Amino acid sequence: MTDPSQTPSLDLPDGVAVTGALKPGYEQILSRQALELIATLHRELEPRRQERLAARQEVVRAIADGEDLDFLPETASIREDDSWRVAEHAPGLVDRRVEMTGPTDRKMTINAMNSGARVWLADQEDANTPLWENVVEGPMNLRDAIAGTISFTSPEGKEYALKTTDQAQLPTIVMRPRGWHLDEKHITVDGERTSGGLVDFALSMCASATLQLEAGKGPYFYLPKMEHYLEARLWNDAFTIAQDALGIPRGTIRATCLIETYPAAFQMEEILYELREHSAGLNAGRWDYLFSIIKTYRTRGRDFVLPDRNAVTMTAPMMRAYTNLLVRTCHKRGAHAIGGMAAFIPSKDEEVNKAAFEKVTADKQREAEDGFDGSWVAHPGMVQTCLDVFDRVLGDRPNQVDNTREDVQVTAADLLDVKATPGEVTEQGLRANIDVGLQYLATWLTGRGAVGIHNLMEDAATAEISRSQVWQWINNDITLTDTGEVVTQELVERLVDEVVTTLPGDASNYEEAKRLFLAVAVADEYADFLTVPAYEEMP
The missing domain is CATH 1.20.1220.12 (Malate synthase, domain III)
Structure with a gap:
C-alpha cells in the first residue's frame, strides 16, 4: 500500500485538474510550468481541434456521396511555387539513415539508446498505450536518458544502462505524441478533457527541451494521423505557443509528419508548407495508410476492398505511387523522406531469420534506391541490416535530399488505384x-x-x-x-x-x-x- 506521506502533491494552475494517481517523481513531470502550458494550449487550440475532427467526417460523407479525394484546387499556388523550402536540417537530424522505433518504457528506452540507430522514435502513440503511468513515465524516462541518469533492473535481476552518456554518440530522440483524435481523461482544463497529443507534447517540452538543447540537439517530434493541412497548421501554432512560453527561439522545434492517412497523401506539400519553419520531413506509414484507405472509402464498394493484409506489399501500384510522391515532394522542398517499418523480430529459428532478413534487405534496398533518406526498424537486431543497405547507397553522404526525383509524376488516379492491388x-x-x-x-x-x-x-x-x-x-x-x-x-x-x-x-x-x-x-x-x-x- 502506498505511504500517504510519500505521495507527491501538485501545484495546480487555476482551472486545471489532475485525476490520475500520483507516484514519487510525477510532480517533476506534472510541474506547474507543464500544466500551465497544457492549459494555454487547450484554451487557445481546443475549439479548432474539435472543428478539424468534425471536418474529417465531412470528407467521409462527401466520399460516400460519390466524390473522390484529389489534390486541392485552393492550394495549387503552394504546390506550383518552386521558391519555398523547409528549414535547414536541425542538429542531430542531418543523417537519419536508420531510425529505431518503440515505446518509452524504461527498458525499451535504454535498449533503443544503445541500438546504434541514428534516430530513436520514442513512441507515446501507437507502440504505447495511454495508460496514465505511461503518459507520465514516458517523458520521465526520456528526460533521464537525455540527462544520462537512466538505469533499469528487471524483476529477474538483469541490469540495463546506457553504453555512453555522450549524447553525440547516442540516437537523436524524436518523440511521437498521440494523434488529434485522442483525449487525455486524467487532465482537464476548465472541466474539459484535454488533447492527448498536446499533453504528450507539453510534458515532453517542459521535461526535456532545455536538456536536449544543452546536448546540442533539440526538441523534435513525429506527428501522427493528420488528415488535412489545417491540422498541421494547428501543430505549428502549438509549437509557436510553446516556444514563446518557454523562451525558446521559434524554429527550434522540428517535426516529421507521418503521411499515414489517405487524405494526407493528397496534401503532402501543403503539410510541409504549414510546418516549414519547423519541418523535418515526411514518413511513409504503411499499416495506418491501409487502415485509412478502408476507413475513408468504406462505403464505396469492391473497388476499394483490400486483399489479405500480408498480401499488400509496397510494390502494389497505389503504394508505389504514394511512396514515390512522398520522396519527390520532400526532396523538392529540402526535407527528409523516411521510409516504412521493418517489423521483423529476430527469431531463434535460423530458417525464419534467413528469410526475414532477405525480405527486409530487399525492402530497404528498394527504399534507398527510390531516394528515401532513411527507414524504420522495430528491433535493435535489425538496425545493422538497415544501416548496411543505406550505407551502400548513401556512401559518405548524410542523406540524398539532392535526389529530387523529377522523373516522378503521380496523379490522383494513381493514388486511388486500389483495385489494381494484387492478392x-x-x-x-x-x-x-x-x-x-x-x-x-x-x-x-x-x-x-x-x-x-x-x-x-x-x-x-x-x-x-x-x-x-x-x-x-x-x-x-x-x-x-x-x-x-x-x-x-x-x-x-x-x-x-x-x-x-x-x-x-x-x-x-x-x-x-x-x-x-x-x-x-x-x-x-x-x-x-x-x-x-x-x-x-x-x-
Whole structure:
C-alpha cells in the first residue's frame, strides 16, 4: 500500500485538474510550468481541434456521396511555387539513415539508446498505450536518458544502462505524441478533457527541451494521423505557443509528419508548407495508410476492398505511387523522406531469420534506391541490416535530399488505384486478422502497446487494419477464395471462437479483447478508431 506521506502533491494552475494517481517523481513531470502550458494550449487550440475532427467526417460523407479525394484546387499556388523550402536540417537530424522505433518504457528506452540507430522514435502513440503511468513515465524516462541518469533492473535481476552518456554518440530522440483524435481523461482544463497529443507534447517540452538543447540537439517530434493541412497548421501554432512560453527561439522545434492517412497523401506539400519553419520531413506509414484507405472509402464498394493484409506489399501500384510522391515532394522542398517499418523480430529459428532478413534487405534496398533518406526498424537486431543497405547507397553522404526525383509524376488516379492491388481474400487471412487483433488487444489493455506476435513487432495500427479488413469484407459480401464461404458476421464470430483456443495462454485472458474486437469488426456502423472506445475501458 502506498505511504500517504510519500505521495507527491501538485501545484495546480487555476482551472486545471489532475485525476490520475500520483507516484514519487510525477510532480517533476506534472510541474506547474507543464500544466500551465497544457492549459494555454487547450484554451487557445481546443475549439479548432474539435472543428478539424468534425471536418474529417465531412470528407467521409462527401466520399460516400460519390466524390473522390484529389489534390486541392485552393492550394495549387503552394504546390506550383518552386521558391519555398523547409528549414535547414536541425542538429542531430542531418543523417537519419536508420531510425529505431518503440515505446518509452524504461527498458525499451535504454535498449533503443544503445541500438546504434541514428534516430530513436520514442513512441507515446501507437507502440504505447495511454495508460496514465505511461503518459507520465514516458517523458520521465526520456528526460533521464537525455540527462544520462537512466538505469533499469528487471524483476529477474538483469541490469540495463546506457553504453555512453555522450549524447553525440547516442540516437537523436524524436518523440511521437498521440494523434488529434485522442483525449487525455486524467487532465482537464476548465472541466474539459484535454488533447492527448498536446499533453504528450507539453510534458515532453517542459521535461526535456532545455536538456536536449544543452546536448546540442533539440526538441523534435513525429506527428501522427493528420488528415488535412489545417491540422498541421494547428501543430505549428502549438509549437509557436510553446516556444514563446518557454523562451525558446521559434524554429527550434522540428517535426516529421507521418503521411499515414489517405487524405494526407493528397496534401503532402501543403503539410510541409504549414510546418516549414519547423519541418523535418515526411514518413511513409504503411499499416495506418491501409487502415485509412478502408476507413475513408468504406462505403464505396469492391473497388476499394483490400486483399489479405500480408498480401499488400509496397510494390502494389497505389503504394508505389504514394511512396514515390512522398520522396519527390520532400526532396523538392529540402526535407527528409523516411521510409516504412521493418517489423521483423529476430527469431531463434535460423530458417525464419534467413528469410526475414532477405525480405527486409530487399525492402530497404528498394527504399534507398527510390531516394528515401532513411527507414524504420522495430528491433535493435535489425538496425545493422538497415544501416548496411543505406550505407551502400548513401556512401559518405548524410542523406540524398539532392535526389529530387523529377522523373516522378503521380496523379490522383494513381493514388486511388486500389483495385489494381494484387492478392486474394482468404480464410487464412481472415484468421490471421483475428489472431493478431485479439493478441494485440489483450496486451494493449494491460498497458503495453508494442507486442511481438509471430516474429513481428505489432502496434495499434495492426489492430486497426485487422478489424477494419474484417468489417470491410463483411460489408462487401466478399467470398473467401480458399473455402468459397462468404464473409458474414456469423462466420467471423465462429472463427473468433476457434482462433481463441489456439492463442497463447488461457482463453479467459482474451474475453475483454474478444468483446472489443467484435464490437468494432462486426458492427453495423464503422468505428473510426478502435483505440477510442478501448481507452474508455482503461482505468
